[in-house]
Amino acid sequence: MKRMKRALSAGVAALALAGLVGAGGDPGEKTNVNVWNAEGGEKDEAMKLKPDLENGKAVYEVCSACHLPEGWGSKDGTFPQIAGQHFEVIIKQLSDIRALNRDNPTMYPFALPKEIGGVQSITDVSAYISKLPMTPENGEGPGKDLEHGAKLYKENCVKCHGDNGEGKHEKWFPLIQGQHFEYLIRQFREIKSGKRRNSNPEMVKQIEGFNDRDVVAVMDYVSRLKPPKDRVAPPGWQNPDFK
Amino acid sequence: MMHAPTGLVPAVASAMLAVTLAASVSLAQGAGAAPVDAAAAKKLYMTRSCIACHGKDGKKAIQDYPELAGQRADYMVAQIEDILSGKRVGGPDGSGNPRAKGMRGALIAPDGQRRITEDEVKAISVWLATLEPLKHAAPATPPTAEQLAAAGKIFTEKCEACHGPAGRAPQEGFPSIAGQKHAYVVAQMKDIKSGARANGQSEAMKPFVDELSDADIEFLAAYIAAQDPTAPK
Numbered sequence: 224m225k226r227m228k229r230a231l232s233a234g235v236a237a238l239a240l241a242g243l244v245g246a247g248g249d250p251g252e253k254t255n256v257n258v259w260n261a262e263g264g265e266k267d268e269a270m271k272l273k274p275d276l277e278n279g280k281a282v283y284e285v286c287s288a289c290h291l292p293e294g295w296g297s298k299d300g301t302f303p304q305i306a307g308q309h310f311e312v313i314i315k316q317l318s319d320i321r322a323l324n325r326d327n328p329t330m331y332p333f334a335l336p337k338e339i340g341g342v343q344s345i346t347d348v349s350a351y352i353s354k355l356p357m358t359p360e361n362g363e364g365p366g367k368d369l370e371h372g373a374k375l376y377k378e379n380c381v382k383c384h385g386d387n388g389e390g391k392h393e394k395w396f397p398l399i400q401g402q403h404f405e406y407l408i409r410q411f412r413e414i415k416s417g418k419r420r421n422s423n424p425e426m427v428k429q430i431e432g433f434n435d436r437d438v439v440a441v442m443d444y445v446s447r448l449k450p451p452k453d454r455v456a457p458p459g460w461q462n463p464d465f466k
Numbered sequence: 467m468m469h470a471p472t473g474l475v476p477a478v479a480s481a482m483l484a485v486t487l488a489a490s491v492s493l494a495q496g497a498g499a500a501p502v503d504a505a506a507a508k509k510l511y512m513t514r515s516c517i518a519c520h521g522k523d524g525k526k527a528i529q530d531y532p533e534l535a536g537q538r539a540d541y542m543v544a545q546i547e548d549i550l551s552g553k554r555v556g557g558p559d560g561s562g563n564p565r566a567k568g569m570r571g572a573l574i575a576p577d578g579q580r581r582i583t584e585d586e587v588k589a590i591s592v593w594l595a596t597l598e599p600l601k602h603a604a605p606a607t608p609p610t611a612e613q614l615a616a617a618g619k620i621f622t623e624k625c626e627a628c629h630g631p632a633g634r635a636p637q638e639g640f641p642s643i644a645g646q647k648h649a650y651v652v653a654q655m656k657d658i659k660s661g662a663r664a665n666g667q668s669e670a671m672k673p674f675v676d677e678l679s680d681a682d683i684e685f686l687a688a689y690i691a692a693q694d695p696t697a698p699k
Binding site: 330 | 572
């Protein structure tokens, strides 16, 4: 059964790659994401390729219109910080958005091969982004319920996202330290409600019982987890590649 | 828009009216009373992410997004505000979401706050209106002369009154459409026909597109895209 589901999802993914799904806009047909992180598709292909950072820089130019040349996104959480994210995580999210596994109408046009290129470009730009130093000033929460947030984090999040929000690259668990609070809140709510369709079902189950206070408290705590100093840029740093 | 409060002494009221008129003149003509700080507007156009979809200087927009260079400022201001408020949507885009939701996602923060002020919307629009429109290259498979002639006849009968001859000289509140991208024009006609787009002057246009078949829409859009937006009005 499991194998059949996998084969089915790979089949639909292949259709999506061939441009038969999505491009013209039949919203009914989407890749089967019942199997979280199903094998196959561009994600697996991109993971195996050797990154070309020069091409990654060229591809990144279009991303920089929203994520900024530094990859820091916006403090108000409209655009996430992507600088310093794990290579594997960026590949997965970009491939998922492109295959309509993750709903993102603002980014979708730019995830398409006609804008950024084929699977090699996914590898290249993901490597480029993962190497960018992170913002020293991410957007933080209100800071009023941090003890509660810390307790929730330790009980629910550490196993996958790590003590300091560092994630696990080999498992596609994202680094969440240094992320903007408002972005974290939105994603958490969309994962909880099922709107973010490429969520890990284990997480959806884990956070089932969180109420509004819990959500704000734990995301506030996460927004204050800071990356190691050697991963953070000095204040006012500008990406020299785009000056 | 600004409304003069009642009960003002006439002199103040007429002074306010003059200011309002000057502002609408500058919106309608692109330049006019208030000079455009082109460099500042262009910077806003880049930092508010407009450039990502609509291209450098509002030319060569990606995919089926519209070209903006040379468009009427009053039309752009109204459309941007309608997109921000959610009044303008459309049929499904490539991601299956209502068209224009993607743009809204870039300009409205997760907490619902606008990321662009009304003045910034005006500044960007007035600047874009001053730019020379893009003249598109001929499509790879152009329509036949007969198809274009038939479309031209439909255009004269149904479209010209509001959009002007060849779609180059629209009435107030209507867009210039000469040379606009084929895919964009098709999408708008279909969205107005289906009711998916119902903001602004859509109601006025709906009876005209209701009578058009999909084939009519295709050729009409090809005719519109083939018009030279840079020709004298």
